[in-house]
């Protein structure tokens with residue numbers, strides 16, 4: 405009986421051997437290498453074919469997309485105010501009797517000549533200008 409048991413156990417052990425990742429030596433290794441080469445060759449050929457196909461398709465797709473949606477894409481890019489049409493708001497200097505253009509809110513709406521005016525001066529001018537606007 406022990407002999408039979410050993411015989412029964414042996415094939416099971418052999419069958420499980422390839423699963424361990426240890427590829428056999430000799431005849432099996434040669435076949436495996438052959439197979440591997442064949443697989444890699446056909447895979448690289450397949451990848452090449454897919455790559456070329458995809459590239460061709462993608463180029464065609466992009467071209468078609470641009471041709472079809474070109475107008476829309478252009479409009480999306482041009483959304484908002486066009487730079488040529490932006491009109492800069494020019495506000496005059498708030499100093500009394502001054503006709504120069506102000507340098508904007510950063511300089512309390514004062515021109516270059518008045519931008520170093522003391523705060524109490526431009527505060528008064530500001531209130532006056534505000535009253536004149538109202």
Ligand SMILES: [Zn+2]
Nearest residue numbers: 497502515518
């Ligand atoms: Zn001024």
